[in-house]
Amino acid sequence: MRSAYRVLAYIIAIEVVVQAAAIAYALAGLSKWVSDGGTLDKAAMESEDTTFTGVVGFIVHGINGQMLIPLLAVILLIISFFAKIPGGAKWAGLILLLVVIQVLLGLFSSGIPQLAILHGANALALFAAAVYAGRRVGAHSQVPAEPQNA
């Protein structure tokens, strides 16, 4: 359970990297597409048929962010209940909270673009929290396992 916790925390951290990479790829692709004469307006945005190099980045970012990462965060919290890591549940709960905030910031930034600034910053907070949660477990000396049965 301890290693599952550690691995899952690192996977969440890697997922944050994937998210950043995907959205950067998508925006670069969109920019090139527009430069090459492609045009984008709301009707085109809402058309599932609009395609350009990098459009997969938007899809990955959406599915990862709205489905996969929240699911991983919930599983991490459940694992933390069994993993006997002091403070493990607290950190898993914090990660889940940051994920929820991140999803909401992402969704509502289409109406209030300033929220995207926080979305970008919160991503780093989530990354840091996930890495730290994983490292805490890895460093046995700092977080000793629970003593065996009394």
Add this chain to the structure above:
Amino acid sequence: MISTRGRLLVALLASAAIVVPLGWASYSSVMPGTYSVMDMGYLDYGGGPGADPGATTHAGHDGPDTTSVADLVTDPERSADVRVDLEAKRETFSLASGRSVSGYTLNGRSPGPTITAVEGQLVEVRLSNASVPEGITLHWHGVDVPNAEDGVAGVTQDAVGIGDEHVYRFIADVPGTYWYHSHQVSHEQVREGLLGPLMILPQTDDEMADQLALVHIYEGIRTVNGRDGDVSVPARPGSRVRVRVINTDNGPMSVWTGAVPYRLVAVDGRDLNEPSTVVDESVVVTAGGRADLEVEIPEDGSAVRVQLGSSSALLLGGKRADVPKAPQPETSLDLLSYGSPAALGFDPDLADRRFEYSIGRRPGFVGGRPGLWWSINGHLFPDVPMFVVREGDVVRMRIENHSGDVHPMHLHGHHAVVLSRNGVPSTGSPWWVDSLDVADGESYDIAFVADNPGIWMDHCHNLPHAAQGLVAHLMYEGVTEPYRVGRDTQNQPE
């Protein structure tokens, strides 16, 4: 041992506290295989009288005073003035420009044939399905047809399967620009081409040439009347042309004419009163909506460039090379103060019902799937309001949007007039709509007369949003629903 057991128990309970509610929420959001849209959600009487205490209000009630949706038809005794046969196919086809796309056709092409009728004529359309596996229907978007002719699978008819046919009959009562499209698996079938234009001409000739501009995106390419890029059409210098723009896509589209002045003469098949000349402002056409622009072709023989979104345009008269693309104007025409007021024909202040249609977004489960879903009045599909009215009621509705995205709201079977936006009253021409863009943060007060009995969809015409649950219905008292929707039926209207 006890402490270990205790720990394990706490861990299991904590896990259960997370998993069980989520699992239950997921399970309970799965729709039954067969259901009536009348059984969805909760009844909302809008402050008006409730149903008769003696009658049960939901589907399945029968009584001497009830009418089935199936019986709300156009006078069967009257013979048709305009007859059209439409055959739907799933196939790969060529657009007018020659580009090959895969999707759906009507009579071998998409957009389907233009149906033209003169005001007052009875239109009869025989729809047959040659090869569309999921089945099809046709909805007459913007024409306030009798309920049984509305073409919504599982609400006003059963989807037409392969080898079957269905006859639609309706009176072309109000001149204007309309369109038709499938309302079965509509978020896919409309996108892939099961649609076409419908034009109702006035009985008196206004000496204006008509030019349709049906805009649709096929496989990422925006087209006008099935042609991509700039589309040139002949027009006589000095003549006036009524450009009938139809936005068949899922998002709003801006239309502008560069330096050429225009008048916006109609929206959603309703003429505007005393429209003034507009220069250097765009018209935003709602998804599913229509806008009729009147332009005058210059005497010098140059063309008028009607820009339809940024990537396509109609060039009226002149030579193609004459008119470069003009940048999009910074402002768009505000219909709240355009034209002059006129009588509405009813008094919205004497409303019998007042409804709220507040669109939000929240996490939850729809159809068993977790996600952030559109909500109506705080509830997720299918726990949405069923707006109940009685024939003859004056109905007011406040549509609010705090969901982070724009929603083109489409009420079937009725035209509603815009009373105010964000509390600012309308001071221009009566602005009648069947498709109204409600942007994030906006609220609209609209009103209509409940004069067309039946069960009517009231949904977002960004069709994937409807498929995600942004659908409610308007129901008349005493109307029964013989059709069913759900995965065990052939009907999937969204």
